[in-house]
Every structure is written in C-alpha cells, then in structure tokens.
Amino acid sequence: MKRREFGTLAAALGLAATPFSRAFASVADFEPTSGKPVYFRGWQFAPEIVQSNVKRYNDLEHGKIDYATVTGDYPSIMEQSLIAKADLDMLYANPSTAVRYYEGGWVMPAETLPAIADIKADMLPQFLDAWSYDGKLLGLSYFASTRGCIHTNLLAYNKAGMTDKDFPKDWDALYDQIYALHDKGVATPILPHWFGEWYGISWGFVMEVLNRGNPVADPTTHKPTMTVDPNGPAYKTLAQWKKLWKSKLVPQEVLTYNEAAYIDAFASGRYVFSPQQIYDVQTMNTPGRSQIAGHTTILPVAKQPWGLIDSALYLMTNRKRPEAQTADVRKFTSWYGFKDGDGKTFVADRWMETHMLFSAYKSVMDSPATEARIKKAIARPEDYAVLLDVYKQTPFPTGIWRVVWSEEFNSFLKDTLSKFLLNDGDIADTIKGMNDQISSLNDKYGI
C-alpha cells in the first residue's frame, strides 16, 4: 500500500468511526475516575425514583454514588452537615437555602461545570434569574413549580351554582367568594396555605403579598417594603386572614398539618379552593387518590399572578476532597441535573413522567411528551393553557429569598403568623414586627 492510499484509508476509517468515538467519548465523559464515592443527599420525595436513577448512573458509568434521604427539618440538618464538613457532595436545596450555603462558603456554583453554556441556554429565564446569585448560577434544575396556584374543586363549585365565568380574578375577589360560597351552604370553602411545614404558613403570606404587588423586601437592598397602609398588600392580607380565622371556616389543626395531610385534606373534597402545588393537579385528578378526581382545575391569571416560584436545585458542595473526586462530583451532577451520556435530560424527563414535576429546562417543558403528560393529568383540555400561563407568570420573592438570612426570616415568619392568628394579633404591630426583623437581620449580616 502506498503512503497516499494508506492516508486516505486511515482518514476514511477515522470518519466512519466518528459517531462511535463521539458516543464513547460522551459516555466516558461521565465516568468517574477517582474510585471514591460521591455522597448524594436529598429530602424524602419519591426516593425509589432517585435510587433507580442513581443505579442507572452507577450501572452505565461505573459510578460509586452513595445516596440517602434525610428526614426531618431538611434545611437545618443540611446546614449542620455542611458546617460539620460531613461527607456530602451533592444535595437538594431551595434557592433561598442555596444562597445561604453559598454565603457560608460551602457550595460550588454550577459555573464550574463544563456544560454550563448549554445548561444556561436551555434554562427558562425566570429560573436562571431566580437561581443566580453574585452573578453565578448556583445549581441545576431539580424541579421548578408554582406553589400557591389556586386549586379549585369544580364539583363543589358547580354545585354551588358557579361556573368558570365566576372565577375570582384576584385575592380580594377570592375572599369575597369564600363568604358567598359559605352563604350558599358550603361549610369549608377554603383550605388556606397555613400548614405547619417550613414552607407552609410563611410562604402562604409571602405569596399573597407578592401577588398583591409588594415584594416584602427590596430585591436589591433587601430593606423592608411592607407598610401599615390599610390598602397595602401586607395589611390587606393579614386583615383577610384575621377575618377568615375568626369566621371559623378553617380548622385550627391546619396549623399542624404536614404537606401530606394538607394535600389529603383538599383531596377529600371538603374544600372548594386551596393554594397548592401546580404539579399536584395530577394528585387531585387521580382516581383512588382523590375524592375530586377529574374535577380539579386551577384559577387562571387575570388581574394578578397566583402563588410563587417553588423550586429546588442540585447543589455541589466544595468540601475538601481530591481534585479527581471533585471532577467526579461535577460529572455526576451534570449527568443527573442536566443531560446523560446520550444527551437526554433523562432525570428531568422521568420526574415529569412519574410525578409531573415541572423542570426549568425548555427542552423538557417544550417537549411533546411533557404536553401529553400534563394533558393526562388535567381535568379539562382547556386547563393545559391555563396551567402553563400560571406557571409562566409566577413571581419569585427575590428580596427575601436571594439573601443570606432568608431561612432565619422564614422561621420568624412562621411563628409570627401562627401567633397572629391564634392570639388575635394586631395587624399594624405584626407588620412592624416583620419589618423590624428584616432590618435586624440586615444589620446582623451587614447588608
């Protein structure tokens, strides 16, 4: 064989082998090299799915992922683990806790991932903004949802003689309708977002004030923005809460519900309205799981948005470990939180398929499979557009969530609001107390 012929043959063989080599290279990109385990911790949501995803990675990429769930008060437990420099490489976090962990110097931003440009390009802008701090994207998309969209029990609503045309357009109209429904004989027209989890009553207040047009704290300076003006969002929210509590339309036990009890309560069919997770439309419309299956919709956006962005990220810690192990953490996070070796958003697609968890990635949300999945979960075909519109317009409380003291304020808010209801608190004093707490936290952290 002549030299020229050999060169041509080699080039042809090389070109022919390109797809295979790319495929192998792609697979090899995610294969760990340190031989050390990567510790992955998360809260208890469908751990069997997570376990199976982890197994897939371990099988395909010869990984050594050590996965476990954390029960109890997740943000606090993880914070203690990070302070104690425990074996922890990847974890779930809400954006507010992610900021706190970043400020503590315990997490490594997603900017260090090789595929960061692709990740950012595929991310919906509102989530890219909500999850960025200090100019850096902190983590990858676990789920991105609307908490507090108003689930509506159409069985009870129609029975009371009301139709879609009567849907309330804002929070004030919603409260008016609650009493109107009660007058029509509905014993429990609303299940408010007052449950006992750390994302219960406090988030219920934040979302309502936010939807009414006040950010609670300034997004840039983090100075308090709530006023004691009786027509102001915070005042009106607390006034409506006080009236509702005194009307005894809401059982006191809601303050001690965990999320499962809160979902079960609405699924029992006793209530007409309730601020819930957008993806729980599926739960409410599942026969055998819900008494109102096939009859649950959500209120469309008219005068104002509903709820707030409730999302979670996969974070990487920056504990001391060998560089090769850190590279393994990046590989696994990228595989799990974005695309696998086949270039598919496997984990996000699976969450959509199994639990209808919305994703921050356009490629997931715009896919025909997602559309089909959502349509399978809703009560009426027209609800699909409503669901996406509510999701698209959901605001994020930047002023109190993109700041280091977010969790401390949330804990304060939970106590304050429960006591406000139980002890018939003064509205102006309560708002003043919240503002003072924000100012005091700003002082504490030198903001």
Added chain:
Amino acid sequence: MATMTDKKSLGRSRLKRRELTDGQFALMIGLPVILLLVVIVAYPLVYSGWMAFHRIMFFGGYRTKFVGFKNFQTVLTDPEFWWCTWVTVRFTLESVILTMLLGLAIGLLLNRPSRFGGLWRTLVFLPWCVSLYGAGLMFAYLARGQTGLPTAVLAHLGMKQVPDFMTTRSIIEVLAIGSSWTMAPLVGFFVLANLKTIPRRLYDLAAIDQLTPLETFWNVTLPPLRFTLFVFTSIATVLSMKLFDFIFVLSDGGPGDASSTLTYQLYKVSFKNLNLGYGAAMSFFLLFLIIGSTMGLYLVWGRREKQI
C-alpha cells in the same frame, strides 16, 4: 528451713500487697465507663459551657466572640423562654402522671392469671418498641379531625362532626397521651417484676383479716412497689423534659407555639437560627430544671422510700 519459711512469708506478703482494695477494684472495673462518660458527657458539657459564653458566627468566615453572661441574661428576659418552660412543666406533669397510672395498671393487669398471659405481655410491650418518630406520626393521624379516630367513630354513628384535638387547648394532652403510651409498658413490666416478688401468703393473711380489695392494694401490694414507682417517676420526668422527636413529628411545636417545649425551642434557636451561644445558655436552664425536678422528687418522696 528458716530460710524457706522466710521466703514463703515474703512471697505471701508480696501477694498480699498485690491484692486490690475494694475501691481500687471498683475503680478498675468502672474505668472504661468513666472514660466513656468523659468522652460522651463531659466533653459536650464543657463545650456547651464554652459556647454559652460566646457569640458564634458562621457567615463571613467562622469566628467567635466572648460575651460573658449576656446569653444567660437574654434567656432570662426572653418571654418565649418562660412560655416554653411553662409548656415543658405542664407537659411533663401530665405525661408523668399518665405514664405512672397506666404503667401501674398494666403491671396489675398482667399479674392476674390469664390463659394467654405470654401473648398479652408481648402485645402490651409493643408500644415501647415503636420509634418515637413512628408514634408521633400515628398520634398525629389519630388526633387530627380529618383522619382522627373520634371522627371515624362519630361517622360510624352517622354523625358529621369532625372533632379536632390539634388545637392550642388540647395539644399538650394529645402529646402527653402519646408519650405515656410509649413509656408506660416499660413501667408496667418493672411493676410486674416487683409484684412477682410479693409473697402469696401476705394476700392470704389479708384475706383472713377480711381486707377489702382497696385495703389489700394499699397495705399489701403498694408498699413494695413504692420505690420502683419513685425510680420510674424520676426517669419519666427526665424523659418527658427532654422529649423532642415525638413533639417534632406530631405537632412541630404548634399550633403556634402551643407545644413548644424547651427542647423544641432549643432546637429552633440553635439549629434553625444558628444562634448556638444563646441555645447553649438555654440548654443549661433546661439542665437545671431537670436536676431540680429530680432532686425535688428525691427530697419529697425518694428519701422516705429509702428509709423504709
């Protein structure tokens, strides 16, 4: 010959010198436990003491600042601390009284001859084996209006009421019932063991003296049980005062702060707000409360039992 005798007596005296005194022997066998206690009790205690005198900051770089008695002063002027102390005392009283009464009843019932005695003993002991986390979940379901036992019973009777016990007025009672449900079997079994040591002839003599069942219980059954009851009252007091996981799962300190005991408040201050110095100072007040309560129990009850 004399030399051999001298050697023997010297050897004996050396052997005698090598023998340990009772105190030395006790120290020797107790040393591992003492070392363990130093590691798992003394070290955290000293460290907590150090934290109580400092302000500890994690953000902007880990640093500490000596603040003297400021944390202790803040605790004493915090209305929330006094509220939580009251909740702790109320919960402890109810929980201990229920536990002891239930434990005594279990012991007395199991002491009666029964065809399926072994089976009953196993069943009665099961609540002690249930984790407090599991028990908390179960009692939350039982007490809530929407899933509760009373609601189910009323629904069975055709009524539509939804009795709600997770309220500020009744949450402590729910917690006390749940807590005593988990602790009482252990008390019951120790009472049962004690009851088995009472000679049968004492009951025969009581029958000859024509004592009523109540008089027999008071004069024959109760006296040998009293020391056991004192010991378990002390144990139940300590366990109730430091109970956390059951409360966390069942009510999360709520509604509002209606069930925020000192341990729950400590957790909130220390681990949610990361105010470790203040939390450590508060923990010493809880320690004083526990020691004070058990000392009080000893002075008014335990000391007399020792004299019997």
